[in-house]
Amino acid sequence: MRLLVDRRVPAAPRLTPAGERILAAASTLFYEQGIRTVGVDAIALAADVTKKTLYDRFGSKDRLIAAYLEERDRAWHRFLDEQLASRQPETPEAVILALFGALTDWLAGSRNGCGFINASVELAAPDHPAMPVIVGQKQWMRAEFEAQARAAGFTAPNELADRLLLLHEGALITYRVAAMPSAPEVATRAAQDLLTTWPRT
Known part of the structure; x- marks a missing residue:
């Protein structure tokens, strides 16, 4: 299944080599230290470029944030894709559980959780x-x-997806x-329980 x-x-x-270094440095700093606390000076220093080069390549810090995400x-x-290739789920239900199971490996060794959620908290402007x-x-x-739930024949796949x-x-x-390292595993078990009890068409 896919x-x-x-x-x-x-x-x-x-990107030019300088642009690649800027994006790599910004990605590390933004994720580890926070978007708002990291300035362009720190990014330029980490990337071994001038601020002018940073602005030439990305236009603004806001555009660099978007490129990072x-x-x-x-x-x-x-x-x-790698997770599904290694897990080889054979049913839509197994794909759903594989998406949950992937969280454990994705978060391994990380203290900072989801970069998208973190960014959404820091970027208050809806037009950013x-x-x-x-x-x-x-x-x-x-x-x-929702697509996997529909393929599995569950009723109300939109509600299940929510x-x-x-x-x-x-x-x-x-x-x-909550500093809960087992959160992905707990969520996977909860998703499995949900799929087991959800009615089918």
């Missing part, structure tokens, strides 16, 4: 260029849950905020 919903993630931009989205989808990336990533997760997304995102938040 993922069913097209992932409309922008293709990776063509777009690359994180691409990384997440590549990771899911990164917000469509954040919203789109979560909408895709919900759409994939509940699965709440479990999935709740695990990400609880992992960090």
Whole structure:
């Protein structure tokens, strides 16, 4: 079985070596220290470039934030492809549980949880260029849950998708905020219970 919903993630931009260093440095700093606390001076220093080069490549810090999240989205989808290839789920229900199970490996060794959720808290402005990336990533997760639920023959697949997304995102938040390392495993078990009891058409 495979993922069913097209992932409309922008293709990776063509960057110069300096641009690649800037994006890599920003990605590490933004995720580890927070978007608002990291300034362009720190990013330029870590990337061994001037601020002028940073602005030449990305235009603004806000655009760099959006580029960071777009690359994180691409990384997440590549990771899911690898997870499904290794787990080889044979039914839509197994795909859903594999999406939950992937959280354990994705979060391994990380203290900071979901970069998209973290960014959404820090970026209060709804018109920030990164917000469509954040919203789109979560909408895709919900759409994939619904598509798999529909393929499995569950009734009210939209309602089931809503509940699965709440479990999935709740695990990400609880992992960090409540310092609960087992949150992905608990969410996976809860999703399995939900799928076991949900009626079918």
